Each structure stands twice: as C-alpha cells, then as structure tokens.
Amino acid sequence: MKAYAEMSKDELLALKCELEKSYKEFKDQGLSLDMSRGKPCTEQMDLAMGMMDVFHSKADLTSASGIDCRNYGVLDGLPEAKKLLADMMECKAESIIVYGNSSLAIMYDSIARSMTHGVLGNTPWCKLDKVKFLCPCPGYDRHFAITEYFGIENVPVPMTPTGPDMDIVEKLVSEDETIKGIWCVPKYSNPQGISYSDETVRRFARLKPAAKDFRIYWDNAYCIHHLYEDKQDNILEIIEECEKVGNPDLAYKFVSTSKVSFPGSGVAALAASQANLEAIKKQMSIQTISFDKINQLRHVRFFGNIENMRKHMMKHAEILRPKFEMTCDILDQELGGLGIGEWIRPIGGYFVSFDSMEGCAKAIVAKAKEAGVTMTDAGATFPYKKDPKDSNIRIAPSFPAMDELEKAMYLFTLCVKLVSIDKLLETM
C-alpha cells in the first residue's frame, strides 16, 4: 500500500470519493454497536455459572476455620478468600484485605481516606493547598476521574514500551512534595496492553519521593488476564520489591475478580505493608461491619485454588483471543503501511490502543458514532479528557460478537482513512 502522505491531492480526492460510498453503505445498515467499555461478553459470563451451583439450601456455609459466613464479622476477609486472592496477587495472605465487589471502590476509598485523614499520620490532603497525582498516559479514565473529583491535579506522564517514562517519574516525585501518588496499571495496561519491565518495577520500588505520604496505586487489574497459554507477560511483584529496598509502605496494590467471575459480583482486594493495612483497618472498622463473606466463600468453593483460576482464565482467553486477533488483523490489513495510525497487538488485558495522525481521534470517533458504532470517547485516556495530540483511541473488542466486531472494525478503519484524508487535504 502507498502511504497516504505520499499521495497527490487528486489521488486522495479519488480515494475519498470511493471510501465515502463504503461509509454510506455502513450507515445504511443501521448498526448499533457499543465498543466503549471493557465489558466481558455473554459467553464469558456463562463460564462462571457453575458458581450458582456452589450453594443450595442445605449447604454448610461455615468456613474451614469455623466462621459462619452468613453472619456479621471478619472485617478483613475470610482466611480462605485471603489465600485465594493473595495467590492471585502473588502476595502473602497476611498482606491483603478482601473487600466487596469493586477494586475501583477500594481505590476511591483510599483517596477519600487520604483526603480526610492523611496517610500514616501525615497531614490530610484536604488541609493542603495543592495535591498532585501522576497519570501515565494513555491510561484508565476512571482512575483519572477519581483524583479529578477530589480536586487533585492530574499530571500526565508519557508511557513508553516498558511502562511510564521513569526518568520523568523519578524527577517529579523526588522534587515535588505536592505529588502524592501515581496511577499504574502495570500488566497489560489500559489501554495499551503494555507490561512494565523489571527495570521499571525496580525503579518504582526505589523511588525517593519528596512527599512522605506518596503512594503508588498499583492496579493489577489484568494480572491473570492473558490471551495466550504460551505467550504471557510476568511482572515483578511490587509490594515485595518495595520491602526489599527498604520502602515497604510505598505501594497499594489492587485486584478484583470482576473479569474472572462476574463484573460487579466478584470479590476485590488490596495488598500493602502491615503499617498501611493497620491504618486502613482502623478506618474499615468505622466504615462497615463486614463485607459479603457468602460471596467470598462462593468464590473459594468454585475456584478452589489459583491453579483452577488460571485454567478458568484460559477459557476466557479462548473466547477473547479470536476477537483481539481479528481486531488487530483488520487494523494490519486495512491500515498497514498507510502511515495514518499505529497500534499495539496485545497478549493480555482488555484493550487495543490505536494512535491516529495528530488531530484526528475526535473526528474518527464521531464518524464511527454517526454510523452506529460507539467507541470510548477520544481523549478519555488522558487527564481531563484532553489528549494533547488528539490521537489516542481505545478499542474494546471483548463485548461484541465476532460478526459485529468484524463490521465495527471495518467501519473503524474506514473512518480512520476518511478523517486522515481530510486532515492531509487541509494542508495541501
């Protein structure tokens, strides 16, 4: 294929005319597809339906240690749920707290607590004139939304193929006492599918923050969410790494089973140092009596152990892999060599990240929407929804069926082409 930038004005105009016909055909189909969020599909949720058979009316809901899971008590999680989630987190059971259904809610709560009560005896953030958070970009919009909601300034940091640009992170964190944290999705990152290199993780653990209450928010959302049996990323375990280098309190780590069992009906957990856990438990004892231990036990009885959970994730992979491969294949086939976009072929996680020519992302997403395909809003992967280059688009291939996804991806590439041509014509 000839790169668009090398085409003459006439060539581009002719191509545009042809592409517009195809676009009109798509529009006439009256599509209505949603690729905006990383939602598992129906077949994926069917995988965990065995969980509904775990209990029946004569079942014994007593934990191995003799806890009646149907009653109040056990604030920080059932021992066996701690074991299972700790294995998932690659941590010790004593390093974690098992919560309710949402890891996002744990993160929100961690920020809210820091605002009103401070971190390990430091000044509550609400008493400070300025609080900043580092936001590796492109990143997860819901992370950025939490800090924005609390009036914390979100500071963008560029992503590299090995994780956030650590030269910048180290410099900012060591120099600026108002920087209190950083949002990280260290494995199969949202949206790029990048896993942090060992060097990146080691540099994170060795940070020397100016702020004593600086914390790494390590959202290991896709820790076991591989697309392949034989190609899997492994990252260093951050809590242990921090401990090793004498920085034990530096990181909070989060996971949930939302994309393992059921979104919204799973179990979420946090791992941290003993000092951090003690401070958090003090808050929890005020906040609630106990989380849903029946659901914790249901997960334990269904999965049994981490090996079975990993096997279960391979069933998810079998459903997701063809969708991700088709998504990337269509990008390769339709846009390869045209010089109007770049993308990364992920081996895990929930997204494919696409970068258009500068100044085209909003127009591409709008054009897809006009033909009935909803993508994540352009800009959503940056703080304040402002992508300075207007180029990043997050593609979420998990939810649509294969035939729908195929249509949606062809339409998407068509929109990329059309918007890119317009962009190029502008400057001619």
Place this chain on the structure above:
Amino acid sequence: MKAYAEMSKDELLALKCELEKSYKEFKDQGLSLDMSRGKPCTEQMDLAMGMMDVFHSKADLTSASGIDCRNYGVLDGLPEAKKLLADMMECKAESIIVYGNSSLAIMYDSIARSMTHGVLGNTPWCKLDKVKFLCPCPGYDRHFAITEYFGIENVPVPMTPTGPDMDIVEKLVSEDETIKGIWCVPKYSNPQGISYSDETVRRFARLKPAAKDFRIYWDNAYCIHHLYEDKQDNILEIIEECEKVGNPDLAYKFVSTSKVSFPGSGVAALAASQANLEAIKKQMSIQTISFDKINQLRHVRFFGNIENMRKHMMKHAEILRPKFEMTCDILDQELGGLGIGEWIRPIGGYFVSFDSMEGCAKAIVAKAKEAGVTMTDAGATFPYKKDPKDSNIRIAPSFPAMDELEKAMYLFTLCVKLVSIDKLLETM
C-alpha cells in the same frame, strides 16, 4: 420485694453474702456467652437458606427489563430491587438508590462525601472550623463512631419515650449553624426500642436549621423488625413528611436487609429527594461501576414482594420473641420492685435497654464479664463512650440460645444486685 434503698446496712450485707455465693456458682460454671452485638442467631439465618436455591448454573439472570445482572452497569440499582427496597422503606422506587451490602457504609460514605465535597453546593465540612452532630442518647455506637472518626463533635441529646427531646433538637438546630446533622433510629430505636411519635416525626420534618446543609440521618434499621404480629409500631414516613412541608432535602433515609436475609450479605438502600439523589449519583459514578446486581436479583427472586418479606419477618419474630420475653421476664422477676434499675419491654428491634442506678453500669458489665458473659461495653450507647450517669446497658438477646440466654440473664441480674448493694453501702 423490698426496695434495696429501704434496707438497713445489715440487711444489705446479709443479702450480699448470699448473692455472692450464687455469683461464685455462676463463675464456677465457666460460662462463655457473648451478648454484646445485635447478631441474628443461627436459626434466623437458616430462614433465608432458600435464597441459595434461587439460582443454579442454568438460571437466567436477566432482569425483567432485560438487564444481564451478571455484567457491569446499572449504577443505582436494578429496577425490581428498587421496587422491593422502596416498598420496605415506604418510599417510591424513584426516590431510592440500591447499594451493596451495608447501610452503615452508605452512612459513612454520606459523611465522607459531605466532608470533602459538601452538601448540595455548600462548603465542604473539612473546610469548616467546627462541625457538630446531634446524638440522641442512648443511641447506636457505630453511628457516633463515624462522626467521631471525622472529627465532628458529637453532641448528646436526651431520648424521651416519644423520641429525641424535640425542644432541645429544635433549639440547637435553629440556633447553631455548625450543627450539620442528627443520628436517628426512628423505629424500635437502638437500644431502647422506642418508636418516634407522629408529633416527633412532624417536628423533625419542620425543623428550620440554621445550617442549609443540615441533614437528618434517618436509619430505619428496624423498619419491619417487629416481635409481634398483633402489636406493631408504625411511624410516619420522613421523606414524604419533609416534602409536604417544603423541606424536601432535609433527610437521608437508610435501610438494609442485613437482619432480613443475611448480615453482611444483604442489600442496602438510601432514600432521599431528587436533588440529594442527583448529587449522590454524581459521586457514585466516580466511586464504582456497579454494585452486586446478582445479589439484588437473588433477593428479588427469593422474596418476590414486600408482603412475603413481611411474612418472612414474622418467622424471625417467632424465634426472637421468646428470647426478648424471657429477657424481660427475668428482669421483672429478679429486679422488679427493688428500685435498682429500669428497663423497657420492646415490641421490635434487637435490644433491651437497661438503666442501672447511677454509677453502676461499668461495674455491672465488668462483673458479668468476670463470670464469662460479655455485654456491650457500658457507655457505648453515648458519644465518646461516656455515659454521664454510668447507668445505661444495652442487652442483645438475639444470638444466644434460650438456655444460654436464661443463664446469662440470671447472672446479669445478680451482677446488678451485687453492684447496687456496693453502691448503697458506700453511702451508709
């Protein structure tokens, strides 16, 4: 019986000697009973085990309106769960939000949000020099603990047989702009089992607070938790009452099914005006993606409607009633006419409130503990755990089996007698 205050020193000393023998016998039994919290007993939890049969691996978890409850989405609750909980709350479905498993967590969250973001556009409480909350006493320790945790000053207000002393409430609330709320358990109050009179509720709805961001925290924890089929309290509905008198935003109302289905694995909800709900939903959209809709649907499918839920509560009543009656019967029989304590015979809720002679409660609870019976800490029913008269003790008869409860109550009355005699002897 002769009142203790009318006995001579010799009579008291002789009685003490005799009672101490009985106390020693109890001690020698090596009891280990916990009556400290309002925990349902095993038989009560068995009542809802049918809930475990509601779903199986082939079940359809689609809501009536076509929502797949296994996936993300529907932030403010399944429509049918809203209907059920709204009926429980005596509100309209559009006036409520259905959350996760804990109403206490909703209350905590409401205070936390007010601290960092303020109430309907008013100054965040964390920016104010002073924030106070009214605490009708005796009351629920976990309520007082939330406001204390946030550095809010808990101001005690006396309870009367018809609810909080409204003369005091009205005066304080209308004069003091730093008073931002009041904790209420309006029906079968914790611990007294008092239900607010219609006049009390009407006066609440008509409050003219100096603070625009004053809210009534109406924890209707025991709304359907009657002990009798034929003797039930009914209270006026606060949200509607506030609306009627042009104070629509004045109250937040909370319930949960913790003591209907399973403690910690139930469903909780909040009712409020549309303006309040909008502000809360704005926060929720940042805080989480969705609550556990599978558990919401499980409750809907199991109970079906409010009539069935009310019938279910009568099964709880059949288990609880004999325990409450025995508790009060033993108090009547052992302490009636002695002039060393007062108690209220409740017709609903989870507690029996006992008031000893002044300055005796701590010693009574300690003496019971010494013989193996754990009561709620004396003072717990007051802000900062300080009962100015050291007289209120909360008795929680729900959890122990009948034979254990009987022993525990005899021991308790024995402790009351012994400590009262010591008290009387002190002044002779």
